[in-house]
Amino acid sequence: MALAKTQIIDAVGICKQTGVVVLSLMDEEDWLEEAEHVKLLQDKLANYLRFIETGDMLKAYPKARGRAARIEIRGRCRPSEGGQRFLDEMAERVQAKGIDVQTSYECLG
Numbered sequence: 001m002a003l004a005k006t007q008i009i010d011a012v013g014i015c016k017q018t019g020v021v022v023l024s025l026m027d028e029e030d031w032l033e034e035a036e037h038v039k040l041l042q043d044k045l046a047n048y049l050r051f052i053e054t055g056d057m058l059k060a061y062p063k064a065r066g067r068a069a070r071i072e073i074r075g076r077c078r079p080s081e082g083g084q085r086f087l088d089e090m091a092e093r094v095q096a097k098g099i100d101v102q103t104s105y106e107c108l109g
Contacts (some may be wrong), residue, residue: 002026005041005103009051011063020100021057021064028077031083038086045071046089052096052099068100075105 002010005028011024025044029037051057052069071094079087091101 002009002109003029003037003040003044006040006047009035009048010056012064013062014067017069019067019080021061021069021070023051023057023059023071025073027073029075030077031080034080034082037083041073041086041090045094049097049099053097068098070102073101073103073105078105 002008004058009023010026011022013022014020015022025048027041029040031037050087051060057064057069073087082104087103094101
């Protein structure tokens, strides 16, 4: 249900190897209802971007000051074709803002 909680940041930490602030987004939904899935991702990602861009991340995690940020989307089901297209386009737009995006989707069941 983490994806449906669009106003929640699932996890934040600092990568020990790179020093980058990592914001993890957990996507446990399947892609059977692609349009709804994309809408939830859009809403949740918009919240993550607001968290970074408004400075709320620095208030909540002062150790993030001066560090690059990365959003990692981790999913349990491989995206549909349309879902993958959305993820690729979204990653381009977010990276244009200077925020790295990584996705990792596995078929877990």
